[in-house]
Amino acid sequence: MGSRICMNVLCGTTNTHEWKKGWPLRSGGFAHLCFKCGAAYEKLVYCDKFHAGETGWRDCSLCRKPLHCGCIVSKSLYECLDYGGVGCISCAKSSQPRVIQNDDVLNGFGGLKISNYSDRQSTVVQNGAFSNTVDEGKLLQLCKIMEANESNLLPQPQRGDINVSLVQKKQEEVINHNGEVGLGFSSTTQPSIGSLTFSKSDNGRTMIEDMNKSSSQPSLSMTLGSPSATPSFVLPFPGGLVDGREQSKTPSSFQQGHGREQSMTPSFQQGLVDGREQSKTPLSFQQGLVDGREQSKTPSSFQQGLVDGREQSKTPSSFQQGQKSRPILPKPLKPAVTMSSETNKGGFPNVRVARPPAEGRGKNQLLPRYWPRITDQELQKLSGDLNSTIVPLFEKVLSASDAGRIGRLVLPKACAEAYFPPISQSEGLPIRIQDVKGNEWMFQFRFWPNNNSRMYVLEGVTPCIQSMQLQAGDTVTFSRIDPGGRLVMGFRKASKSLDMQDPQTSMLPNGSTPGETSCPSVVENPATGSGHLGLFQTNTGSKDPHLHALSEHLHLTDGDMSLHKNDYHGHRTSEDLLQQPVSNSDKKRARNIGPKSKRLLMHSEDVLELRLTWEEAQDLLRPPPSVKPSIVTIEDHEFEEYDEPPVFGKRSLFTASSSERQEQWAQCDDCSKWRRLPADVLLPPKWTCSENSWDTSRRSCSAPEEMSQKDLDSLLRASKDLKKRRIIENCTEAQEHEPSGLDALASAAILGDNVVDSGEQSVGATTRHPRHRPGCTCIVCIQPPSGKGKHKPTCTCNVCLTVRRRFKTLMMRKKKRQSEREAENAQKDNNNHKDESEINGTSTEVGLHMNHSSENGGCQSRIEADVAESSSAGQIDLNCEPNPYVQASGLTLLRLADAASQPLNNYMKESCLTNMMCEPQAGIGSSLLTQATDESERRLSAVAPWDCEGRGDAD
DNA sequence: CACGTGCATGAGTTT
């Protein structure tokens, strides 16, 4: 019988001395069952001469055609599937070798058949009833799903590959055998199947909750849970539990409230342990679960338990809570992350399975993020001859604090209270923990009062951490060796890939991985002593499924976990990869990204987009209408100060006509027609044709558009190109000139934090702003209270002094940067020329096109640019007299902006960089280009005057 | 001044 784990996947009992013969296996032999399951199996009679209890399958699990008479005793008319269910003769033959003859009751998992075999209330619902009440289409779906499930029944090596592929693709599959079984059916073979979610109420009734035909990611999610403790009967999915009559209304997906707490051994291991037999149920489970994650939106208990905890966070964790049912949470996965089967060269499933700790589930709701994870591979290797049992307790990704010099490792409260000795005094207790090398360490296990709670820490871990060469992002695992109850501490180094994006979530380090498997585990330990511990060192879940999958892959070959690799597998194919030096920045980033830093993980593209949006918004800003600014002089420069926030003006496009005269095109808010306007017009946020005082012939919406659709398209296309280019340039610029210190502050002040917060930068050590103290002159603290800020030019308050000082500093820095940029530009001249020529080419094309059209429609060539781009050389251009938004007085925005930019202009002149600041609209292409390239600079100079006090150091 | 200790804070997560 190969394995010591009961083959009833819902049982998983180990270490029993009595084994019973179970159902025949396709691969030969019979499944072995623990005594209890075996006894139940023997008693299982579906039909005493034909269909007495109505508990057998009546339909082919594959094609759904009714079996001969529905009596499973009639063995010549059907074949039992290893993983459960019954196949009619034709299906069974066609699906060979997946189907086996079976006289007995079926066991395993049938596509539609799920049994809550929790002890007494094992519920075997005839699928006949199911089929009676479920429409044919849905049944077909189920069949297909099941078919997909069968893909697990391939010959071992093949299956293994598939399994790995699937699992890695999905990241982690979730198997909760302990009375909670997750079934999902992969979409691999039937990609277009809908999803099914079953629910079974606590009273043992089963229901179909949802059948989502439209779902593109098929899945079958099931949850079995039983409040009872021990199963007295083991029949994984006989007959089918779905009782159509009772199908209803339950919101949860296949919840049976079946949460056996006792048996810790993952029956699922069976498949992993016994290669010959593993092709059955467990694998189909895995596969199913994996896919299951993709679908169900229902708060099913499985989600919590079987799928990665972090992703399941919204659902109750039955595993931890014992009695609760467990949802399957289909989590959308990034398709890109399919791991190739190559990664599983060993032919074994190397899925790292998060297993709810064997103990403590009842007393503490251990978050899945702390579940120890172990790969199938590891399990398989571990489940050999064992002299002792390893009970993985929990794991934790080291935070910066944990790995820091303080020497304090914060323990998850639930874990500490569940697995460490109870302490009533804050001082705690000394605790001895063995590491993977066999060293014993003494830590102080203690707690701090914290908000009416406790915060548990292990103190004095620095030597241990250092000896293991751990750092933030790495994972430590706590396990227990039985008998003896010794605590052992394993570790797992974070892989590079994880470091970069998945600091557990980061997202690795922390976010829950969708699809965590959760088998309670008492793992048999082949190797006594220290080394085995490494087997439990796992990575933590990744928020990002594919990353997690990658991590799984990488972890398998992690050299740090030398034990199972060296001793058993010799899997080192990726070791080199893992050992590749990780850049400091990557490490740093990862280290600083805690599990909770999701917020900081804005994708750089998103940031770019955001920044661009912000910049565009800057372009659209107009001084508040009908508000007269007050004038503030700082460093001999006058600034307009507004009591009201700026308003957004109307976006328009700018073109350069053949006569080099710039034109502006704006769209009527009523008729959406584009009207040509003088370039220096600044439009209000809402503008219609009726306000077109510059072209009386087109003062009405009924007037035809001047520009043909073609021209318009070209114009918009050019605009898009410009935008793209701008993004690239901004990106490059950001990389080349990463602002720091005051620069960053200044940038933030001018363009908003997005400038500083590029993708990479967004990953900071902390999201918190340093606490402000009296006298703090940071950009935040120096800002006057909202709506205030009226200081006299001679004011010597702290704010004004700081503003002036920073203003100076910034100007100097800006000058320096410009000089550097100039030098770089000189170097990159060729490249720039190339780029420009490309842009010019585009522009020329547009221009030619426009010219052509102008012949017809009088429209000149156009170049798109943003609002307020009609600047003339060397001037900050907030655009001429924007009627009525520009004051006729001398204190215009233009003038103020000019004043504001004066120092910069001076610097520019000194540095012969004037042409960089702004450029006359010499030609179409150049105009386009310069508008793009100079924009940011101009914006720097043209910092909103109403902001000049608060952000006075910005310019 | 450096380091250690214990509590406080607040972002993120879970209920």
Add this chain to the structure above:
DNA sequence: AACTCATGCACGTGT
């Protein structure tokens, strides 16, 4: 809303 926990930080002690 409550809770968890990573980390900041004040304060005490040691060098």
